Amino acid sequence: MYQRVLSASLALCLIAPSALHAAAPQWSESAVADRSATERLAIALEHSAEGAYTEAHEWLEAAADAGSSEAKIHLGYFHQHGRGVEQDGERALEWLERGVEAGETGFALRLAWDYLEGELVDPHRERAEHWFQHAIEHGYHEAHLGLGSILLTDVVGGDERRADEARAHFEAALDEGLVLASYYLARMYREGLGVDRDPERAMHYLEIGAESGDPQISSVMADWLEEMRHEL
Template sequence: MKTVKQILCGCLIFLAACSAFAGNKEAGKALYDQKKYSQALSRFLKADASRDAWVQNRLGNMYLLGKGVKKDPKIAFQWYTKSAAQNYPDAYSNLGRMYESGDYVGQDYQKALAYYEKGEELGSGEAVNNLGFIYEKGVGVKQDQKKSIDYYLKAAGMGNTSALCNLGQKYMYGDGVPENYESARKLFDAGSDHGDACCLKGLADLYAEGLGVQRDPAGAFKLYEKAAQTGSEDAQRKLALAYEHGLGVKKNASEAFRWYQEAAENGSSKAMERMARVYFHGQFGQKQDEAKAKMWLQRAEKQRHADRMPPPDVADTLIMRMFEEQ
């Protein structure tokens, strides 16, 4: 039979382990927020990743996006699966996204829908937002704008900033709702207050085009810059465009190239097409390089297919035809 001393020693060891786990988890969060991803990854792995669903889900995100580690959708899927096994709501949403995109797993819209619905049941605002998206676009379900808006409203009410952006875009373009720039601005403002990159970029678009507000290229540039720094590839492309044409900022070819490249590396098919033109024509101080131009066009075509986007610009199509005729 254990003595009181042995029991107390056991308790102290257990508490020390819990403290170390909590310390690594919190340190990992802080490092992640500082974009010190490699250090954050190390801390998360030192935390009790075999038991903590939040840590497992975050590790899945890092492996899926290649933050602090080489991108590996297979390992990301494994971490998400472990997290979902403990009923972590956002893990179901992330598994749904993988089945929707077909990234590592085979594309399966019905599985994606099932995972999103399970995430919604458990309280994931991100899963609810994703349901709004698939009904908006008709991905594996019959397109239903009313249902889509209802899901976006529900997700926004749960504090999901992506839903605020999606609603803002619908009001901005009059997609399924009457066009209303004021409503769009309010929604983008609300998300921007929380640092949402999509909302910052949407707000920048309003000021860049003067939609419902006084046109303000300099103000738009600052918003694009802020959104770009948080990782929005579309904002990075718009920032490059501003540097290229001097929109709200002095023209700067090297900065334009840097941000087009950043946006392209982060998955913007339009930026990939622009990079192809850069190398095909030898722009921004770069040497003509047909091999690089072709590589970027091929990557853009693959990305457009993955994003279910329309065909590229005429100029890019002509460049691709020239390569095909060689």
């Protein structure tokens, strides 16, 4: 009896997982019609897990049409990576924007960096600033660093009109515990970038970074701090 049960169990293990449950429905207007956005998304993700990306894309579009913000984000990734559709950076960002505008605010920061770095489309500073600001308004404090760094680039280039705004973003980031902001603030005060040069204040921010315990920041800031101490 035990051997028969064991043999049956082994046989089940050899059956493809898709054979153990009903296959995901194929897309058709009639198949879509009576299903909610949530159901359409679930079917799309099931097809995607099976590698049936063209079918998954059809269901994602149906889910997006029914109001699924999550489906819009997935469509962005499908267009970015060419899954079931031709790879298209502009369409990818278009779908990501639709998803963020529909409520997936956590992807606003990703959008901002995509526009700033120009990996999917040509760099677009205005769009980057827009989405960094959108992320800030929805509580994603890392966006202060991104927006501040854009503005600081202008200051370094000689345009100091938005120096106060850059500094305010770095201060806001530091208030939220993002110690990388201390590097930017230290640099501004050490080099007099849009502010009066103030070595003591620069050292204050360097000390914050050096004592942060962050392995990516503390050693660099400590070295810079020691260098400034020798200068004074």
